[in-house]
Structure formats: structure tokens, C-alpha cells
Amino acid sequence: MKDSTQAAPMSYGWCSWHQAAAAGVRLINFQEQGSGPGGGTFACGTCIETHGLIPFEDQPCTPVL
Ligand SMILES: [Zn+2]
Secondary structure: OOOOOOOOOOOEEEEOOOOEEEEOOEEEOOOOOOOOOOOOEEEOHHHHHHHOOOEHHHOOOOOOO
């Protein structure tokens, strides 16, 4: 172990907002209008703050019916 100060493990993934791989991406329940990736998209922490996104896990339980 060369880095004992590492924080909680972060998930690597593709940030759909800045179009690049990033650490600590979160699933964003964002509905693309028109063309775009369907289903869930991921955003990194920076983009979440920049765009005011709400991680799927942090969203309140709202009925979608
Ligand atoms: Zn991003």
C-alpha cells in the first residue's frame, strides 16, 4: 500500500456531461430530450455541482406513474 491516505473508494465511469472518464461518477436520473443516451447516465462530482445535478440515489422517492 503506497497510499494510505486514500479516501473512500470511488467508482470510475464515463461522465456524460464532460464526455470523459472520471472518478467518483454518480448515476444521474436524467431524461434526455430527443437524441441522446437512453436510460441512466453518469456524471462526475464536478459536473454534478456545475450543472446542479441530483444523483439518482439522492433523489426523493417520487412516483413516476
Ligand atoms: Zn463530468
